[in-house]
Each structure stands twice: as structure tokens, then as C-alpha cells.
Amino acid sequence: MEQPIDIGGPAQPLLTISGMVKHFPLKKTAFGAGTVVRAVDGVDFQVMKGETLGVVGESGCGKSTTARLLMQLLKPTRGQMVFDGRAIGGRDLPLKEFRRQVQMVFQDSYASLNPRLSIEDTVAFGPQVHGMPRRAARSNARDLLARVGLPPQRLAERYPHELSGGQRQRVNIARALALQPRMVILDEAVSALDRSVQAQVINLLLDLKTEFGLTYLFISHDLNVVRYMSDRVMVMYLGQVVEIGPVDALYAAPAHPYTRALLSSIPSLDPEQRSEKAALSGDPPNPIDPPTGCRFHPRCALAAPVCARRAPKPIAAGAQHAASCLVHEPDSGHPMAQQRRQRPAA
Numbered sequence: 001m002e003q004p005i006d007i008g009g010p011a012q013p014l015l016t017i018s019g020m021v022k023h024f025p026l027k028k029t030a031f032g033a034g035t036v037v038r039a040v041d042g043v044d045f046q047v048m049k050g051e052t053l054g055v056v057g058e059s060g061c062g063k064s065t066t067a068r069l070l071m072q073l074l075k076p077t078r079g080q081m082v083f084d085g086r087a088i089g090g091r092d093l094p095l096k097e098f099r100r101q102v103q104m105v106f107q108d109s110y111a112s113l114n115p116r117l118s119i120e121d122t123v124a125f126g127p128q129v130h131g132m133p134r135r136a137a138r139s140n141a142r143d144l145l146a147r148v149g150l151p152p153q154r155l156a157e158r159y160p161h162e163l164s165g166g167q168r169q170r171v172n173i174a175r176a177l178a179l180q181p182r183m184v185i186l187d188e189a190v191s192a193l194d195r196s197v198q199a200q201v202i203n204l205l206l207d208l209k210t211e212f213g214l215t216y217l218f219i220s221h222d223l224n225v226v227r228y229m230s231d232r233v234m235v236m237y238l239g240q241v242v243e244i245g246p247v248d249a250l251y252a253a254p255a256h257p258y259t260r261a262l263l264s265s266i267p268s269l270d271p272e273q274r275s276e277k278a279a280l281s282g283d284p285p286n287p288i289d290p291p292t293g294c295r296f297h298p299r300c301a302l303a304a305p306v307c308a309r310r311a312p313k314p315i316a317a318g319a320q321h322a323a324s325c326l327v328h329e330p331d332s333g334h335p336m337a338q339q340r341r342q343r344p345a346a
């Protein structure tokens with residue numbers, strides 16, 4: 001599913017993920033010994049330099065596990081990751097250096113901060129660990145706090161509990177930027193904020209991206225926010241990527257039935273559109289025992305018997321756009337799939 005993207009020049013991958021799998025072993029379950037949760041189950045994608053790649057999917061589809069794997073906070077069961085042409089974790093790109101270049105902002109702004117550190121010390125901490133003298137790190141922290149809209153003369157000495165949720169998330173953003181990263185993973189980073197604060201933080205993130213030449217992986221369950229933020233969007237279902245493509249193409253003409261159902265769940269102000277919605281029914285199946293064939297088939301309006309037997313492959317659905325659905329796979333045996341023209345017998 002690796003797709004190039006036109007972002008105003010020849011697109012180059014910053015991060016390449018291949019065959020990524022994360023199975024969490026479970027101790028005791030009704031499924032018996034050796035049971036695993038297939039949180040991420042064979043994921044391939046690239047994040048291009050300078051883009052925002054949005055990641056969407058229902059709760060439990062593996063978005064956060066993917067983010068934690070990328071950050072090397074979890075050890076993959078299988079799979080490779082290459083950052084800017086270098087394998088991560090070896091001599092090529094030591095983990096400490098990778099961790100400087102890729103930062104993460106989480107949803108819970110409070111839990112992410114040390115309650116005993118002032119916000120100035122919070123932002124200064126990372127650069128000090130990486131060798132910056134204390135005075136320089138504090139001065140850098142004050143500049144960054146000002147840049148994210150937190151006046152340092154008033155707020156630098158405050159502690160996390162003295163700030164609002166929006167202010168705390170600005171601290172987390174300043175802290176992420178303090179190490180001059182090339183990429184920031186934003187895992188539901190604006191989801192807990194009130195709408196008006198959310199809009200301000202989103203616009204701040206967009207400005208910072210341009211100013212610092214950042215690449216974002218933007219995970220959110222809010223499809224409107226993802227549309228506003230992203231250049232491309234990746235749709236996950238039960239630990240797999242089912243569709244990836246440029247944001248406008250994917251929202252205008254989703255190629256996977258799951259993406260269509262997901263997008264149709266966006267609340268509309270138009271009552272006529274509301275009545276036409278084909279809502280997504282039921283919950284995703286258990287990732288301990290995912291359905292055979294196409295994992296979406298039990299909930300899919302287009303499911304045919306073959307969908308329970310055959311796992312779909314990614315198929316081009318347009319420029320830089322691909323979806324894994326047997327409807328698009330010639331000769332898949334799905335009644336809606338095109339058949340390849342038979343060669344005339346000699």
C-alpha cells in the first residue's frame with residue numbers, strides 16, 4: 001500500500017513501514033493457551049517528507065499501537081521500519097538519535113506531563129538530556145513557550161495543574177518541538193479539547209508544520225479534523241490498512257466499503273443527507289479471532305461468499321490511491337468484480 005504523493009515536489013519517504021505486526025499475548029482466555037490480540041496485523045505504508053498522513057478507524061483498530069510501534073515504545077512481533085533511508089535501532093540510526101527526530105503528542109495532556117516540573121523545566125528537559133547546557137535549554141524553552149502561545153513571563157514557572165487543558169497541550173507541543181524533530185506523531189492530540197480551543201491548537205499545529213518543516217502522522221477519530229489537517233489519509237480496520245489515498249480523493253470517492261460507511265457516519269446538518277446514510281452497524285469483531293478472508297465482510301453491505309474465503313490485496317483506486325476490496329480485484333470471484341478479458345484461444 002505504499003503510495004507516492006504530490007506535495008509540491010518529488011515526494012520522498014521519511015518513514016517506511018513494512019510487514020508490521022504486533023500481537024499481544026494473553027495469559028488466560030476462553031480461546032485457550034497461546035492466544036494473542038492481533039492489534040496490528042501486517043501493515044505497510046510510507047510517510048512522505050513534509051506531509052500530514054491522517055490515520056482513521058474505529059476504536060480498537062490498531063491506530064495507537066501503530067503509533068507506539070513507530071515510536072519504538074513497543075517491540076514489534078515482526079516488521080521493519082526505515083527512517084530517511086536508515087534502519088532504526090542499529091549503528092545506522094541509534095535509537096537515541098531516532099527518538100530525537102521523532103516526537104509524539106498524546107491525547108491526555110495532563111498524564112503526559114510530570115506534575116513536579118514547571119512548564120519551563122518540562123520543555124527544557126529533553127534538550128538537557130541530549131547535552132544542551134541548562135541555561136541554554138531554559139532560554140530555548142521560553143522561546144518555544146512564546147511560540148506556542150504561552151507567555152513565558154507569566155506561565156514559565158507554573159505547574160501543569162495550574163494550566164487549562166488547551167494550555168497543557170501547548171506545553172506538550174512545545175516539549176515535542178524542543179528537540180527539533182523532523183516528524184511528530186499526534187495521537188488524538190486535539191480530541192480532548194473544547195471545540196474552540198481545538199481549532200486554535202489545530203491552526204497552531206499547521207503553522208508550526210510550515211515553520212519547522214515538519215512531517216505529521218495525525219491519528220484521530222474525528223473525520224472532519226482529519227480532513228482539515230491531512231494531505232493523505234490511511235484507513236485502518238482490525239489491525240490492517242484497508243484504504244490509503246490523497247485526502248480529497250478519498251473523501252470524495254472512498255473506494256472501500258468500510259471507508260464509505262465510516263464517512264457516512266459524519267454528522268450532517270442537511271436532513272436529507274442524514275436520511276440517506278448507510279450507517280456502520282455493530283462493533284468490529286474481536287481482534288483475538290478476526291474473521292477469515294476480508295476482515296470487514298461480516299459488516300459489509302457488498303459482501304459475497306468469496307469475501308469469507310479470500311483476503312483482498314491492495315488495488316489502485318486512482319492516482320496514489322489504493323483499497324483492499326475484492327470488488328476492485330479483477331477475477332477475485334466477487335460478483336461485482338470485473339473479469340479479466342479472456343485471451344482468445346489460439
Ligand SMILES: Nc1ncnc2c1ncn2[C@@H]1O[C@H](COP(=O)(O)OP(=O)(O)OP(=O)(O)O)[C@@H](O)[C@H]1O
Nearest residue numbers: 024037038039058059060061062063064065066287
Ligand atoms: N497491551 C495490550 N495488551 C493486550 N491488548 C492490547 C494492548 N494494547 C492494545 N491492545 C488491543 O489491541 C487492539 C488495538 O488497540 P489500539 O489502542 O491500537 O486501537 P486504537 O485504534 O488506537 O483504539 P482507540 O481509538 O480506542 O485508541 C485493541 O483490541 C486493544 O484492546
